[in-house]
Amino acid sequence: MSLPGAPYLARHGGDLQLDGCSLDALAREFGTPLYVYSQRAMLDAVASYRRALAGRPHLICYAMKANPSLAVLQTFAQAGCGFDIVSAGELERVLAAGGEASRVVFSGVGKTRAEMRRALQAGVRCFNVESHGELDLLSQVAVAEGRTAPVSLRINPDVDAGTHPYISTGLKDNKFGIAHDEALASYRHAASLPGLQVVGIDCHIGSQITQVEPYLDALDRLLDLVEAVEAEGIALQHIDVGGGLGIQYATEAPPQADELVTRLLQRIDARGHGHRELLMEPGRSLVGNAGVLLTEVLYLKPGATKNFCIVDAAMNDLMRPAMYEAWMAIEACRPRGGTAAAWDVVGPVCESGDWLGRGRELVLQPGDMLAVLSAGAYGMSMASNYNSRARAAEILLVDGRPVLVREREQIQDLMARERLLP
Numbered sequence: 001m002s003l004p005g006a007p008y009l010a011r012h013g014g015d016l017q018l019d020g021c022s023l024d025a026l027a028r029e030f031g032t033p034l035y036v037y038s039q040r041a042m043l044d045a046v047a048s049y050r051r052a053l054a055g056r057p058h059l060i061c062y063a064m065k066a067n068p069s070l071a072v073l074q075t076f077a078q079a080g081c082g083f084d085i086v087s088a089g090e091l092e093r094v095l096a097a098g099g100e101a102s103r104v105v106f107s108g109v110g111k112t113r114a115e116m117r118r119a120l121q122a123g124v125r126c127f128n129v130e131s132h133g134e135l136d137l138l139s140q141v142a143v144a145e146g147r148t149a150p151v152s153l154r155i156n157p158d159v160d161a162g163t164h165p166y167i168s169t170g171l172k173d174n175k176f177g178i179a180h181d182e183a184l185a186s187y188r189h190a191a192s193l194p195g196l197q198v199v200g201i202d203c204h205i206g207s208q209i210t211q212v213e214p215y216l217d218a219l220d221r222l223l224d225l226v227e228a229v230e231a232e233g234i235a236l237q238h239i240d241v242g243g244g245l246g247i248q249y250a251t252e253a254p255p256q257a258d259e260l261v262t263r264l265l266q267r268i269d270a271r272g273h274g275h276r277e278l279l280m281e282p283g284r285s286l287v288g289n290a291g292v293l294l295t296e297v298l299y300l301k302p303g304a305t306k307n308f309c310i311v312d313a314a315m316n317d318l319m320r321p322a323m324y325e326a327w328m329a330i331e332a333c334r335p336r337g338g339t340a341a342a343w344d345v346v347g348p349v350c351e352s353g354d355w356l357g358r359g360r361e362l363v364l365q366p367g368d369m370l371a372v373l374s375a376g377a378y379g380m381s382m383a384s385n386y387n388s389r390a391r392a393a394e395i396l397l398v399d400g401r402p403v404l405v406r407e408r409e410q411i412q413d414l415m416a417r418e419r420l421l422p
């Protein structure tokens with residue numbers, strides 16, 4: 001198995017390094033648990049999408065729920081990206097990081113009135129609308145604000161993305177999107193509402209997709225609709241094919257972004273839609289392989305049937321294993337010699353589901369630093385304060401130099417909004 005995160009992540013004389021920085025040294029300098037990301041890996045990931053989109057009207061909207069840290073958003077904003085947001089909080093983050101509202105698409109099944117109002121005032125590029133009720137409310141809010149809301153309908157194309165049920169979103173029985181059969185009626189309805197302007201069509205079929213075919217199936221379903229909608233005199237400027245491209249956690253070999261985009265553009269051209277602006281909403285594929293979570297080995301508890309390695313990071317820091325039974329590679333930052341044993345790498349949280357990896361062949365001593373790989377997406381963004389644990393610090397490596405972009409949370413921060421009874 002190649003090292004997930006290569007070539008940015010590599011061993012130099014045994015020492016595990018990200019962008020040439022020793023992860024063991026970073027863990028000792030900044031403390032653990034610690035997230036470390038390579039800015040270069042993020043920028044190269046955007047560049048792969050861009051290469052295939054060159055010369056085409058397009059907008060890459062980073063789906064920021066994957067990793068919403070301000071410095072990460074700033075990195076993508078400076079690279080010319082837009083953003084896919086799912087809450088008003090995410091919009092405020094984009095603006096705080098120097099991103100432009102005019103490059104923001106607002107997704108999500110449960111936008112509130114207040115969120116709609118704020119997004120209209122900020123001037124987002126469009127709302128990806130997911131139901132009739134949302135169309136009606138958005139129109140009302142827009143009229144009350146004296147504005148027109150640009151809308152794109154999120155269509156549920158009913159294709160199987162071939163991924164985990166929790167992260168598959170394009171099937172009929174998911175809560176997401178407007179059913180393909182109802183889409184034409186929804187477009188007619190949208191076009192009839194006074195506060196709305198129809199501008200595009202959208203879909204997002206799932207996450208950690210490792211093949212091109214589900215995208216092509218969804219695209220075909222989308223283009224069928226574009227043709228039907230335009231036949232009714234409703235013009236669509238853009239096609240948004242969503243995000244979802246997978247990364248390497250273990251032995252997956254997802255298509256490269258430029259390969260995926262090239263295949264999509266071939267299909268779009270073949271069907272005579274090459275003039276339209278293409279929007280994409282990649283999240284995981286821009287940041288996932290760019291980051292690692294560092295953690296220190298606290299105790300070793302060898303046992304009759306299982307060996308437990310207790311580390312200082314837990315499910316509150318990295319939820320994916322507990323939530324999706326996700327397999328993430330775990331490597332010693334400075335491997336030692338000796339005979340490996342199989343260890344369950346677990347955290348201090350009081351839950352049996354609190355594990356980061358099971359049955360991992362490692363040679364370990366307390367005080368060793370471990371790296372959980374491919375942790376740049378849905379790691380820190382899903383972190384919680386469960387067990388009153390303060391959240392980790394974050395380092396962004398900029399041109400190979402470590403920059404502390406999020407201080408370690410303090411216990412005082414956790415209690416700041418609480419009140420004792422009088």
Ligand SMILES: *Cc1c(COP(=O)(O)O)cnc(C)c1O
Pocket residue numbers: 063065066084086107108204206207208242243244245281282283284285
């Ligand atoms: C989560 C999400 C994305 C990004 O998905 P990834 O798998 O991280 O690429 C894109 N669009 C929407 C609407 C989403 O909810």
